[in-house]
Amino acid sequence: MNNKLFENANYKQITQHYISDTLAILFEQNMHFSIICDVKYLEFEPQLPHEIYEQFGSNVLFSLSGYTYDSAKIDEGYFVFEAGFGKDNFGAVVAMPLLAIKQLIVDETPILINITTPQHEHKRDEEGINNSMTMLLNNPENQKLLNKVKKGD
Numbered sequence: 001m002n003n004k005l006f007e008n009a010n011y012k013q014i015t016q017h018y019i020s021d022t023l024a025i026l027f028e029q030n031m032h033f034s035i036i037c038d039v040k041y042l043e044f045e046p047q048l049p050h051e052i053y054e055q056f057g058s059n060v061l062f063s064l065s066g067y068t069y070d071s072a073k074i075d076e077g078y079f080v081f082e083a084g085f086g087k088d089n090f091g092a093v094v095a096m097p098l099l100a101i102k103q104l105i106v107d108e109t110p111i112l113i114n115i116t117t118p119q120h121e122h123k124r125d126e127e128g129i130n131n132s133m134t135m136l137l138n139n140p141e142n143q144k145l146l147n148k149v150k151k152g153d
Contacts, residue, residue: 041100
């Protein structure tokens with residue numbers, strides 16, 4: 001099989017639209033579903049505790065029903081939802097590029113399989129760090145502290 005096809009930007013765009021359109025139909029039909037996604041592209045807010053995150057393999061299965069289903073949305077090429085993790089039901093918002101979704105499953109039947117990958121890992125994390133740093137530096141008190149650290153006071 002020619003792997004260059006799956007790296008082709010046009011093919012990825014078509015696949016992303018297919019995933020988005022399929023999700024839209026599932027939501028229109030009010031159908032609960034599961035997804036299998038590539039862990040290295042997942043983003044959590046707040047970050048998951050290490051003991052929970054380390055239990056994931058390279059792919060993870062999420063079942064979207066109840067509150068998780070109700071919170072789910074597509075946002076600028078990302079699939080976003082809220083979920084609880086671990087025995088204490090640690091709450092976090094999960095975000096992933098649509099192309100990180102490897103399978104969509106309805107009633108134990110895979111209805112979509114994706115073998116492409118997103119362009120970049122953790123794009124939102126980089127934006128979040130930059131936004132957080134900007135907000136931090138906008139506070140004059142934080143500027144004073146940073147200047148003291150630079151001077152060694």
